[in-house]
Amino acid sequence: MDTVNAAVRVRKVLYHHRTQGKAVEGVHIRGITDALRAEGVEVEVISLPGADPYASPGAMSPTRQARPWMKLVTRLPEPLFELAELGYNLVAGWRVAAWLRRNPDVDFIYERYSLFMYATVWLARRRGIPVILEVNDSAIVERVRPLSLKRLAMAVERRAFRDADGLVFVSGVFRDRARAAHPDMAPAIVTPNAANIAKFSFSAAQRAETRERLALEGHVVCGYLGAFVPWHAIDAFVHRIAGRLAGVPRLKLLLVGDGATYAPLRAFVEERGLSGQVVLTGRVAHDEVPGLLAAMDMAILPSAGDYTSPVKLFEFMACAVPPVAPDFEPIREVLEEGETGWMFPAGRLDAAVDAVIARSRDPDGLARVGANARRRVAERHQWRNNILQLVDFHHRLQADGVRT
Missing domain, CATH: 3.40.50.2000 (Glycogen Phosphorylase B;)
Known part of the structure; x- marks a missing residue:
């Protein structure tokens, strides 16, 4: 398969994320999005409200870039913070569903996976739209802020990883650990980060x-x-x-x-x-x-x-x-x-x-x-290499009939 033509054969992608869209997260989101657009793919980014990765401040300050309401939420006691993350499924589901009603011709949804998130995968399955999760975080890894509702996070993650069409991990060791914890997870590829x-x-x-x-x-x-x-x-x-x-x-x-x-x-x-x-x-x-x-x-x-x-x-x-x-x-x-x-x-x-x-x-x-x-x-290791691998992965999943 010609790699350039592989990218061109995809016309429209929805990129959904629940991060603050700043610092390294923003770099990664923009890297993938810009590389897809450079290949002629129409990409819509749905962000956490107020977290547009293209509206990052002009200074490198990861600790100062969060919006006031984001800082307030992160100061909640851990169980309440995690319940707020779980509750965001309602917001994300409503926003993604509204976009899909306006754009029924989307080729696939690409979501930067976040803990407790399942709404996008659920919607994609209901509508017969392919969905690929990019996994940078997981309930199985050691965290700066330890999980309080870990069993719930693991249950949601197991379901999301199983019901997605495909998964993209940033390293082989991460993929292998996830597969050990979730043996029935979807097909996965490894794509390290990159630079332009x-x-x-x-x-x-x-x-x-x-x-x-x-x-x-x-x-x-x-x-x-x-x-x-x-x-x-x-x-x-x-x-x-x-x-x-x-x-x-x-x-x-x-x-x-x-x-x-x-x-x-x-x-x-x-x-x-x-x-x-x-x-x-x-x-x-x-x-x-x-x-x-x-x-x-x-x-x-x-x-x-x-x-x-x-x-x-x-x-x-x-x-x-x-x-x-x-x-x-x-x-x-x-x-x-x-x-x-x-x-x-x-x-x-x-x-x-x-x-x-x-x-x-x-x-x-x-x-x-x-x-x-x-x-x-x-x-x-340019972002273009990453999106060409991603689009080829999407085509292979569809050719293999992952979702019927």
């Missing part, structure tokens, strides 16, 4: 300007881009490397973003007199990101989920910034050690520090691996 290479291209002038502005000239720069939250461990990484920075004066850290651990980390850097080697930008506008990435020679991902596919991994690679990342299985599925990046034993931040310091002594190696990483994204 055109949005992560920069000029030598951009690199020079940013490095001059931030006093990075003549240094090897290890960057971080993302949320400053405990589970990403950028603060813990800086604490570990702090005592060794004096021994590698050519190395500088460029840390971009903010969040709960940002203020304490800034205070630590100032108290230890590390401001000359640790540059903290805080919040930045999205249009500043390519220039900041351009200034980096490598990037650090101190931690990641053991089943997730970090979007920033692909964004670093797309910018020819080779990553140093934990060796979780989803990352091993993407990175080739010493060719497109480097890995350290997950959870061992001392090993991450050792890797960054060792790599900083080999600028030529950084440039070579960075160029390889960018080529790998261009060939395999």
Whole structure:
């Protein structure tokens, strides 16, 4: 099957999600939607009210982008919060049903799966419309906010995963864990996250300007881009490397973003007199990101989920910034050690520090691996690759007669 024609053969898709549509969630939603539209597919996005992923604020601040009512709901006691999630089925069902009445010719529904959500799958089955769930979350994984109504969440999830036409997982280990918990789940494919290479291209002038502005000239720069939250461990990484920075004066850290651990980390850097080697930008506008990435020679991902596919991994690679990342299985599925990046034993931040310091002594190696990483994204890990795989999956499901 010609992959381009496969995408063109789909005319209209409904993309439904119940996320805030910000930060990484928004990047992923826009990546899939824009790639489908670029292939001539009409895509309608139905979002949580007030959570349009195309209306994200112009600054990188995942902890500050939620609407006031969203923050209020998240502060509910856990059982009430989860009941509110369950109750959203009524809102989603009404909105999706109304859209389907106006658009009976939709080819399929693509939903970013959320806990306790079943209304869209139920509607699709009633109307004979194919529905594919993109699974980034699950009741089977360890959560920052532990589930209170876990048995109910598992029951709803089991039904949704069984009744959907197909499932898309971001990693093989995630798919396998889901299949072990839900043996009767629908057919599934694995599609890691991606990046749009055109949005992560920069000029030598951009690199020079940013490095001059931030006093990075003549240094090897290890960057971080993302949320400053405990589970990403950028603060813990800086604490570990702090005592060794004096021994590698050519190395500088460029840390971009903010969040709960940002203020304490800034205070630590100032108290230890590390401001000359640790540059903290805080919040930045999205249009500043390519220039900041351009200034980096490598990037650090101190931690990641053991089943997730970090979007920033692909964004670093797309910018020819080779990553140093934990060796979780989803990352091993993407990175080739010493060719497109480097890995350290997950959870061992001392090993991450050792890797960054060792790599900083080999600028030529950084440039070579960075160029390889960018080529790998261009060939395999752009959002266009993802939607072509998705559309081919849809066609195969229909040809196999998954729903009769």
